[in-house]
Amino acid sequence: MIRVARAAPSLPPADLPVDLRHVELQCARLRAEEGVELDAIDWRIAKTARAEGWDNALWPVGTLRGRSLVLRVARREVSRALLGREVTVLRRLRGLGIQLPMGLPTVLGTADDAVLVEWIDGVTADEVEPAVRARVAVVLARMLATIHSGPAPEVGLNPVRGVPLETRAESFAADLERAVLPAEAVQRAEARWRAGLAAAPWEARALLLHGDPHPGNVVVPQPGAPGPATLIDWGDTTRGDPASDLGGLLLHLPCDAPLTAYRETAAWTGIDDQQIWEALEARAWAWATRMALSLVTAYPSVHPLGAVGHRLLAA
Known part of the structure; x- marks a missing residue:
């Protein structure tokens, strides 16, 4: 399955129908992915959604060869494009024929407002113990x-991910004021933001980005369960400056270790240039600070994602 990161306390209102009748209609209109036999599905459509997030609802619909299936149903008009973008990128990544360090969601079929996926058992990375969180961050x-x-398919650009850092200045200032942080944390946030703005901007080719790799979008298997962690929720995928993805990475483990692992693995042109790397690091920490402020203003500190934001701002 493709999960949706836990929603903030107040969801935006749905402007698309998300009810049993609509789910049944979307199931009837599903177009199978290559190699998938929809006739083999044991259809058992639930009466209510299993979970609901900002953009999608997750609706149990049956099983296929013992694997639970859910329909990821768009609940907002803007979500339709996000689902389409997600499917495009997942197809491309699976088509590369390479072994990825993490798992990907398994798309089985698509409809106008929905995607049929396998449910992924596990917990999100914001809920695991620190040692596990550190290992997952490196992976x-x-x-x-x-x-x-790798290659970057022609996906639509995201207005808030992979973009020049200065375009997020207004949001940074607003969230910093709303966050009501201790003076030391405010000073640290402002310093990282200024350093990011002062760093050289990204001028190389636009790279393929996940868009939102925060801890709520990584599913970790239960202890003893087989398989790798899975990077989910590709609706914000885009092309641009990798610093925004690295900002999301730092939310998992706010220190140099994950950035070092990234540099050791990346193969894009310029990764070995120290000046390019130092500017990327500065922008990444600025992005991480921006994202952490967004989390602490949206979630209480007792919520796992709220705690993620506070850890970053205290680091």
């Missing part, structure tokens, strides 16, 4: 490095 660093180093 995610290698995953992002691999994605960034």
Whole structure:
């Protein structure tokens, strides 16, 4: 399955229908992915959604060869494009024929407003113990490095990811004021933001980005369960400056270790240039600070994602 990161306390209102009748209609209109036999599915459509996020609802619909299936249903008009973008990139990544450091969601079929996927058992990386979180951060660093180093399909650009850092200045200032942080944390956030703005901007080719690799979008298997962690929720995928993805990476482990693992794995032109790397690091920490402020203003500190934001801002 493709999970949706846990929603903030107040979801934006849905402007598309998400009810049993609509789910049944989307299931009837599914177009199978290559090699998938929809007739083999044991259809058992639930009466209610299993979970609901900002853009999508997750609706249990049955099983295929013992694997639970959910329909990821767009609940907002803007979500339609995000689902389409996600499917395009997942197809491309699976078509590369290379072994990725992390798993990918398995798309089985698509409809106008929905995607049929396998449910992934596990917990998100914001809920695991620190030792596991550190290991996952390094694997995610290698995953992002691999994605960034490959071909970038023509996906639509994201207005808030992979963009020049200065375009997020207004949002940074607003969230910093709303966050009500201790003076030391405010000074640290401002210093990292200024350093990022002062760093040389990204001028190389636009790299393929996940767009939102925060800890709520990495599913870690339960202890003892087989398989790698899975990077989910590719709706924000885009092309641009890898610093925004590295900002999301730093939310997992706010220190040099994941950045070092990223640099050791990445193969895009310029990764070995020290000046390019130092500017990328500065922009990444600025992005991480921006994202952490967004988390602490959206979630209480007792929420796992709220705790993620506070850890970054305290580091």
